[in-house]
Amino acid sequence: MMFLSKKALLVNEALILIGVLVFLSGCTPLERAAYSGVVGAKAALVQFRSQHPECAFDATTGLSANVKSVACTANNRLTAAKDAIIDAAEVYCSGTTFETGGACNPPAKGTNAYTESAGKLKAAIASYNQIQKDVAVLLKGGAQ
Amino acid sequence: VNSYVMLLDLGITLTQAFLGSLKGNKVAGNIDNLLGVGQSFVDALMAHKDDVITKAALEAQRG
Numbered sequence: 001m002m003f004l005s006k007k008a009l010l011v012n013e014a015l016i017l018i019g020v021l022v023f024l025s026g027c028t029p030l031e032r033a034a035y036s037g038v039v040g041a042k043a044a045l046v047q048f049r050s051q052h053p054e055c056a057f058d059a060t061t062g063l064s065a066n067v068k069s070v071a072c073t074a075n076n077r078l079t080a081a082k083d084a085i086i087d088a089a090e091v092y093c094s095g096t097t098f099e100t101g102g103a104c105n106p107p108a109k110g111t112n113a114y115t116e117s118a119g120k121l122k123a124a125i126a127s128y129n130q131i132q133k134d135v136a137v138l139l140k141g142g143a144q
Numbered sequence: 145v146n147s148y149v150m151l152l153d154l155g156i157t158l159t160q161a162f163l164g165s166l167k168g169n170k171v172a173g174n175i176d177n178l179l180g181v182g183q184s185f186v187d188a189l190m191a192h193k194d195d196v197i198t199k200a201a202l203e204a205q206r207g
Contacts, residue, residue: 035192036192
């Protein structure tokens with residue numbers, strides 16, 4: 001009978017876990033991917049805002065009227081893109097149970113409603129990702 | 145349950161490793177600030193990972 005060393009077992013276990021992670025990320029429902037995205041983005045933006053009091057962010061919208069500062073406009077662009085994901089997710093999820101306080105209720109796969117709303121949600125997520133990349137470039141010289 | 149906890153730990157470790165790899169230059173410094181580098185970002189994901197996705201849950205992330 002073969003015995004593996006403790007190190008080999010740990011490596012093996014890590015590889016299995018990485019495989020499971022990759023598998024899970026590929027199977028994440030669209031609404032969960034969208035929700036995780038907006039949750040992460042909101043948390044990052046809230047922290048970012050706390051570091052830029054000069055932007056005087058609106059407590060409700062999270063936006064700034066200061067359009068001269070890179071940091072303020074970066075926040076505004078990311079916030080708008082994040083909220084666009086929420087808009088698209090609400091359309092995608094908008095079955096009867098969702099509208100009455102229940103869980104996300106997407107249309108059945110293969111229907112036109114599914115194709116259209118899923119496409120818009122994916123586009124909103126892609127747009128957010130692109131804006132995040134653009135903002136990173138904007139901030140290259142330092143948030144002002 | 146232990147496997148699930150290990151899975152989450154590994155997920156956090158990988159995320160932090162990725163974000164940590166961005167450190168070390170000015171661009172990364174700003175991304176670091178923007179994303180909260182594995183702190184607010186990862187903490188929020190962990191805190192909300194089991195949320196039921198309702199309209200109220202989505203609306204709470206607006207703004």
